[in-house]
Amino acid sequence: MFWIKESLVVAVCAFVSTSALAQSRPITILVGSPPGGATDLVARHLADGLQHELNAPVIVQNRPGAGGQIAAQTLKASASDGLTLFLSNSHTLSMIPLTALKPGFNAERDFVPIGLVASQPDVFVLNSTIAKFAPSLKDFVAWTKKTSGAGNVGVPAPASAPAFAVSLIAHGLGGDLSAVTYRGDAAMLQDLLGGQIPAAIGSVGGMLAPAAAGRIRIVAVNGTQRLSSLPNVPTYKELGIFGYEEVMFTALFAPAGTSPAVLAQYSASLEKVVKSSAFTSSVATLGMLAQYGSAEDVKLRLEKSSAASERMVKAVGYRAE
Numbered sequence: 001m002f003w004i005k006e007s008l009v010v011a012v013c014a015f016v017s018t019s020a021l022a023q024s025r026p027i028t029i030l031v032g033s034p035p036g037g038a039t040d041l042v043a044r045h046l047a048d049g050l051q052h053e054l055n056a057p058v059i060v061q062n063r064p065g066a067g068g069q070i071a072a073q074t075l076k077a078s079a080s081d082g083l084t085l086f087l088s089n090s091h092t093l094s095m096i097p098l099t100a101l102k103p104g105f106n107a108e109r110d111f112v113p114i115g116l117v118a119s120q121p122d123v124f125v126l127n128s129t130i131a132k133f134a135p136s137l138k139d140f141v142a143w144t145k146k147t148s149g150a151g152n153v154g155v156p157a158p159a160s161a162p163a164f165a166v167s168l169i170a171h172g173l174g175g176d177l178s179a180v181t182y183r184g185d186a187a188m189l190q191d192l193l194g195g196q197i198p199a200a201i202g203s204v205g206g207m208l209a210p211a212a213a214g215r216i217r218i219v220a221v222n223g224t225q226r227l228s229s230l231p232n233v234p235t236y237k238e239l240g241i242f243g244y245e246e247v248m249f250t251a252l253f254a255p256a257g258t259s260p261a262v263l264a265q266y267s268a269s270l271e272k273v274v275k276s277s278a279f280t281s282s283v284a285t286l287g288m289l290a291q292y293g294s295a296e297d298v299k300l301r302l303e304k305s306s307a308a309s310e311r312m313v314k315a316v317g318y319r320a321e
Helices: 014-019 038-054 064-078 090-094 128-133 137-146 161-173 185-194 204-212 260-274 277-284 295-316
Strands: 027-033 059-063 082-090 111-120 122-127 150-155 178-181 201-202 217-220 250-257 289-293
Touching: 014 090, 027 038, 038 059, 038 111, 038 204, 038 250, 038 260, 038 277, 059 178, 064 082, 064 090, 064 111, 064 150, 064 250, 082 090, 090 217, 090 250, 090 295, 111 128, 111 137, 111 204, 111 260, 122 128, 122 161, 122 204, 128 137, 128 217, 137 161, 137 204, 150 161, 150 185, 161 178, 161 201, 161 295, 185 201, 185 204, 185 217, 204 217, 250 260, 260 277, 260 295, 277 289, 289 295
Parallel strands: 027 059, 027 082, 150 178, 150 201
Antiparallel strands: 082 250, 111 250, 111 289, 122 201, 122 217
């Protein structure tokens, strides 16, 4: 469903490349989630690296709401001068068009990809109180069958892969679970730690620290294989739950119409940053994998992600609202 402009391999004179972003205003990276979430933290590490590579100030601006729609709409309305970018997770571009009647943007028409940045699996977590007597996902689902109203599972956005995964888990394990929607991992985690909800699905980046501190327990991960950082945590597929194998990723975008010279400069700088040891180690502490890819790679990943999202939406019978 996605696009690819002509190759970003553009023959640009050296003086053009170095001056393409020579502006008085800072470069802004839009993020569609509140501060403290996984995408936000990646954006801040990315901003630090790009600032060094581009020799220009780079700031992160949070525009949370509607699963990334507000940030996407902000990018669409921005000038194509190279000063406004969007670090988006794949949910916004592959799921929102399937679940919102009026997303307010058309990714193929309104955006141009710069490159892949990282991948970030989701994990199913239990608060520490529940984990004492229900230490696994199967144990938790079995407990909810015996306890009225106990199957509330927090998710970071409505009509999202985690929200739909709650239905897939309930179907796979025969439980009665309900998704409770939040605006990002941070608010959801606060209620999980406070005992307002017994369980949640969130990014591994947002859940690792409290899990390491023993405040929550990670009991399942999406994807096709276990994470090296969580070797004892099974995948959903291992537990007999299918349809939640696609791992979310983040990529950097510019508004359509941005000049090839600016895009080429960003692409080269992004590759250096994402492949750097500083960035790789920083996102690794978030439980994420730094993963540079070209604009063409973004196209291919989004096509795959969109197909997976469409299957998930059909499986749960969701209709756009």
